[in-house]
Amino acid sequence: MAAFWSVAAAVSCFKLLLLPSYKSTDFHVHRNWLAITNSLPVRKWYFEDTSEWTLDYPPLFAWFEYCLSILAGFFDPEMLKVENIDYVSEATVVFQRLSVIVTDLLYIYAVKEIYNYFSSLRKNVGDTEDILQSPPLILAAILLTNFGLIIIDHIHFQYNGFLYGILLLSVVRILQGHNMAAAFCFAVLLNFKHIFLYIAPAYFIYLLRCYVFTSNEDGSLRWRSFSPLRLIGLGVIVVGVFTLSFGPFIILGQVPQVLSRLFPFKRGLCHAYWAPNFWAIYNIADKTLAVAGTRLRLIEAGNQSASMTGGLVQEFQHIVLPSIPPLVTFILSAISMLPALYTLWSRPRGGQTFLRALTLCAFGSFMFGWHVHEKAVLMIIIPLSLLAIDKKKDAQIYLIMSTIGHYSLFPLLFTQFETPIKICLLAFTSLYAFTGIANIFRLPWSYTSLPLLSTLESLYIVGIVPLELYNSVIHHCLGLTYKLPFLPLLLTSIYCAIGVTYCWLKFYWITLHDKSKQKQS
Numbered sequence: 001m002a003a004f005w006s007v008a009a010a011v012s013c014f015k016l017l018l019l020p021s022y023k024s025t026d027f028h029v030h031r032n033w034l035a036i037t038n039s040l041p042v043r044k045w046y047f048e049d050t051s052e053w054t055l056d057y058p059p060l061f062a063w064f065e066y067c068l069s070i071l072a073g074f075f076d077p078e079m080l081k082v083e084n085i086d087y088v089s090e091a092t093v094v095f096q097r098l099s100v101i102v103t104d105l106l107y108i109y110a111v112k113e114i115y116n117y118f119s120s121l122r123k124n125v126g127d128t129e130d131i132l133q134s135p136p137l138i139l140a141a142i143l144l145t146n147f148g149l150i151i152i153d154h155i156h157f158q159y160n161g162f163l164y165g166i167l168l169l170s171v172v173r174i175l176q177g178h179n180m181a182a183a184f185c186f187a188v189l190l191n192f193k194h195i196f197l198y199i200a201p202a203y204f205i206y207l208l209r210c211y212v213f214t215s216n217e218d219g220s221l222r223w224r225s226f227s228p229l230r231l232i233g234l235g236v237i238v239v240g241v242f243t244l245s246f247g248p249f250i251i252l253g254q255v256p257q258v259l260s261r262l263f264p265f266k267r268g269l270c271h272a273y274w275a276p277n278f279w280a281i282y283n284i285a286d287k288t289l290a291v292a293g294t295r296l297r298l299i300e301a302g303n304q305s306a307s308m309t310g311g312l313v314q315e316f317q318h319i320v321l322p323s324i325p326p327l328v329t330f331i332l333s334a335i336s337m338l339p340a341l342y343t344l345w346s347r348p349r350g351g352q353t354f355l356r357a358l359t360l361c362a363f364g365s366f367m368f369g370w371h372v373h374e375k376a377v378l379m380i381i382i383p384l385s386l387l388a389i390d391k392k393k394d395a396q397i398y399l400i401m402s403t404i405g406h407y408s409l410f411p412l413l414f415t416q417f418e419t420p421i422k423i424c425l426l427a428f429t430s431l432y433a434f435t436g437i438a439n440i441f442r443l444p445w446s447y448t449s450l451p452l453l454s455t456l457e458s459l460y461i462v463g464i465v466p467l468e469l470y471n472s473v474i475h476h477c478l479g480l481t482y483k484l485p486f487l488p489l490l491l492t493s494i495y496c497a498i499g500v501t502y503c504w505l506k507f508y509w510i511t512l513h514d515k516s517k518q519k520q521s
Helices: 002-017 025-039 059-075 090-121 135-144 147-157 160-176 179-190 194-212 228-251 255-262 278-295 326-346 351-368 374-385 392-407 416-440 455-462 464-477 487-520
Strands: none
Touching: 002 090, 002 135, 002 147, 025 059, 025 090, 025 147, 059 090, 059 228, 090 135, 090 147, 090 160, 135 374, 135 416, 147 160, 147 374, 147 392, 147 416, 160 179, 160 194, 160 351, 160 374, 179 194, 179 228, 194 228, 194 326, 194 351, 194 374, 228 255, 278 351, 278 487, 326 351, 326 487, 351 374, 351 487, 374 392, 374 487, 392 416, 392 455, 392 464, 392 487, 455 464, 464 487
16 A cells, blocks of 8 residues: 555645646636636526636536636636636746646556455565556556546546546446445536536446346346336436436526537537547548539539637538538437447446446447547546456557547647657656556567557557647648648647547447357356
């Protein structure tokens, strides 16, 4: 346990060094939310629009901002004025940065619970406190040093750490068999950030199948085991949390207004910076066909639109391929989850099956969801890491997915000051992950490939180096910074989309193949 706390302390100290780093618009978003919740009555929270950074998170997060605003007043009362749009002061920066670091304590606690759980499973194996040998400690270090959480929260600026802490607490309660506690944690999480609705189907199926119903010794469903009391208990917990969260807005009759803020569908299919998913490939295919059609004089040059590569959040129409409405993305996301959910329902094998279904739900929503943010890749990487210390095939996918998924976040930090930080940090965390996981499975390093990876997979990972060299140096040297400003983002998104798609398909194949093998045995 001493080694765990040493890693946690070291990571926290490193976060303090990032206080003067670049701040994105999300910094101003959360500063404005502090002002809204502190200066205005509750009835105006979801109507306030003085700034473009309107409140668009669920009510529990609004109350979280309100609690922070009470402390913020001791640092700089000016940050709590709604009319001070884009207000920045040294005290404001210090407060907001420290608030993220302090709330990360919940994430550290959740990782400790994960560490304790996996240590308890291996108590007779003779685990040591060696950070390069002990599987539970390696997993804990991987989670604590997660590249994405560090750069998104402590440079770019958001509050993802404590949210993923709640998610990990919910997961570990599932692994421990404490299903009611898991349901409570997840209900709380949904009321902090609604993006986690994407993985809610995994919770619904698992709790219904493994808690409300029970199984025979062979794993088959016992229909007569249905427990109305357990179903009611789960319902009371979930409805209770949502009632406490939305209660004031139900009384005020503002639920439609709150929901309109939470689910805006006028932002377009893709985020300004394309997430590395199916729609990035779809967009570039449309663009390629449009260029080819223009040169072959099949399409008039005036019909082409550059809006989708303009780096703006807006709706746009595809030129050759059909334009995609929100309903299509919802249907494709649901279809992509169905095999995983069916596997979870038909052959539940404890927490590991739940973790696989949860990860595949995150994969499906990331691949096909509407207006997916690149930051949502963490919803895949963090649960997947819990599987990486158990099976080689899962570890292989994790190493590819974490490396390429974290690299896809590079464009979030576009200033030169942060370039060496993000490169060195990704190199360090990736090297540790490869080394630690290779040690778990006792696999040596090779001159021809990375541990656990094939030669082709290794070449793909190494391909990040020339890609980043072009994005950081060559693109500027060629004078294309102003002519083609979106090109590095496009190249990064497409390159990473290939890797994410490969990991999704391979992880799905492994999950379904394991199911078929169990049926044959």
